Amino acid sequence: MQSCENCGNKNIPENSKYCNHCGVFLKLAKQPIQFKENKSSHLKSLKETLIEGSKIIDEDEDGRLSTSKNIEYYQNLVWSYLKETTTFENEMNDEITEKEFIIHIFRILNNVKYQNDEDILNEFLVEINKIAHSSKTTNNFKIKFIFYTNIELIDSIKDKFCEMLHLFNLKIFNPNNLSFEDEKLRKDFKTEYIMLEYIAKGKSFYMMEKEAINRVYLFFGYLSFLHLFRKNVKMFRANTLSVDYNLSDIKISSIHELNEDNTFIGDEFNSYCILKDSETYEKSKLIKFSNTNLLYDFYKILMRSKNKKIIYQINEYLILYYKASNEADLDISFLKFWTLSERIIKNGIDRSDNYVINYMRKILKHYKYPKSYQMRIYYIKEKRNKLIHENISEITQNDRNVIKSVCDSLIWFLMEFEEYVKDMNEYEIFLNYFNQDNERLIEILKLINNLKQNIENN
Numbered sequence: 481m482q483s484c485e486n487c488g489n490k491n492i493p494e495n496s497k498y499c500n501h502c503g504v505f506l507k508l509a510k511q512p513i514q515f516k517e518n519k520s521s522h523l524k525s526l527k528e529t530l531i532e533g534s535k536i537i538d539e540d541e542d543g544r545l546s547t548s549k550n551i552e553y554y555q556n557l558v559w560s561y562l563k564e565t566t567t568f569e570n571e572m573n574d575e576i577t578e579k580e581f582i583i584h585i586f587r588i589l590n591n592v593k594y595q596n597d598e599d600i601l602n603e604f605l606v607e608i609n610k611i612a613h614s615s616k617t618t619n620n621f622k623i624k625f626i627f628y629t630n631i632e633l634i635d636s637i638k639d640k641f642c643e644m645l646h647l648f649n650l651k652i653f654n655p656n657n658l659s660f661e662d663e664k665l666r667k668d669f670k671t672e673y674i675m676l677e678y679i680a681k682g683k684s685f686y687m688m689e690k691e692a693i694n695r696v697y698l699f700f701g702y703l704s705f706l707h708l709f710r711k712n713v714k715m716f717r718a719n720t721l722s723v724d725y726n727l728s729d730i731k732i733s734s735i736h737e738l739n740e741d742n743t744f745i746g747d748e749f750n751s752y753c754i755l756k757d758s759e760t761y762e763k764s765k766l767i768k769f770s771n772t773n774l775l776y777d778f779y780k781i782l783m784r785s786k787n788k789k790i791i792y793q794i795n796e797y798l799i800l801y802y803k804a805s806n807e808a809d810l811d812i813s814f815l816k817f818w819t820l821s822e823r824i825i826k827n828g829i830d831r832s833d834n835y836v837i838n839y840m841r842k843i844l845k846h847y848k849y850p851k852s853y854q855m856r857i858y859y860i861k862e863k864r865n866k867l868i869h870e871n872i873s874e875i876t877q878n879d880r881n882v883i884k885s886v887c888d889s890l891i892w893f894l895m896e897f898e899e900y901v902k903d904m905n906e907y908e909i910f911l912n913y914f915n916q917d918n919e920r921l922i923e924i925l926k927l928i929n930n931l932k933q934n935i936e937n938n
């Protein structure tokens with residue numbers, strides 16, 4: 481016989497999973513993280529996601545787990561549902577970040593294969609409680625990451641720039657504050673450009689470093705995104721003799737890790753070598769900081785949104801946007817923009833080429849780009865196939881810039897309507913039915929969402 485820690489019932493048959501008196505899932509009784517009430521529709525989606533995700537995990541004879549599919553998609557979704565449907569967030573206080581969650585997602589999804597249908601959600605929560613427990617028993621540590629950049633800051637916009645950095649959890653770091661054992665090294669660590677600082681907290685150096693770099697890339701992505709936003713494609717052409725076709729030229733040249741007192745983690749001479757070996761970039765010239773007010777206000781509004789899933793996605797897209805903008809090789813830059821727009825449009829779902837092309841046309845039309853852009857998409861797609869399958873390059877700057885405009889529009893569309901639209905499927909409806917009468921559509925979507933909320937709460 482088993483007993484129930486929830487109600488004290490001692491007459492539970494040995495093989496039961498549930499208490500025959502209070503109905504609790506026995507392994508979950510007295511666990512700190514529990515399901516919230518009234519989340520049945522989200523729980524249903526969580527369960528579907530777990531089942532779907534479990535199908536992409538392969539397990540070899542030694543129990544090693546792998547996948548050939550896009551696991552991040554499931555990681556993002558499971559993470560969002562976890563926070564939505566359980567007391568995880570209150571219990572954990574950011575002790576496990578989304579980035580660290582990826583260490584566990586393979587096992588979580590794979591375990592689903594071994595569960596009965598009715599136990600999947602409960603077993604999932606048992607697993608989450610195990611992860612939380614082991615995380616709480618190992619200690620967190622803090623690392624201050626500092627970045628050398630090629631950004632020269634004009635004094636007149638410094639205050640606004642710092643405020644903007646704050647939105648991205650970044651700060652300007654003053655190299656005079658570095659603390660050396662060997663003072664002779666100090667002069668080498670000086671720079672004429674700004675240095676950025678990001679403090680990461682976690683349990684894995686690798687994850688923290690990745691998080692810090694992504695923070696800076698996100699910030700760079702946001703700057704790159706708005707600096708040529710909706711400019712005519714002919715307005716940003718590099719000289720045809722040029723070998724540099726990048727649209728953005730802000731870069732990180734090296735990263736160093738500090739303790740809280742600004743001493744180097746590890747050997748400072750080692751950091752000195754990294755600094756000396758790092759590439760020196762010319763001063764960034766392409767990005768102007770003249771529109772910092774707009775930049776600041778817009779991101780601030782976006783961050784206030786309750787729609788965390790969309791914010792997370794927009795941030796991911798901006799990081800990729802930076803990588804595409806900062807690519808000097810025209811073909812590669814083109815491919816990176818193309819892949820980004822496909823990724824936004826498909827959003828983890830298998831879609832045909834035609835679907836993608838039509839979506840691209842629709843979004844260009846929606847934002848009133850010249851009709852010629854829409855017409856060209858088909859031919860650009862042909863060129864893309866030639867490039868990928870036959871390695872024949874016919875990509876022009878205009879082609880790349882048209883695809884960049886597609887990315888601009890897609891990301892802007894997400895930003896503009898995040899308040900009214902709850903997920904990508906709704907974006908599609910929104911885009912398809914968007915016409916002159918969009919006020920009405922916004923009203924309708926608001927009503928639908930209120931209705932959904934009411935159903936969930938009752």
Ligand SMILES: [Zn+2]
Nearest residue numbers: 484487499502
């Ligand atoms: Zn009980």
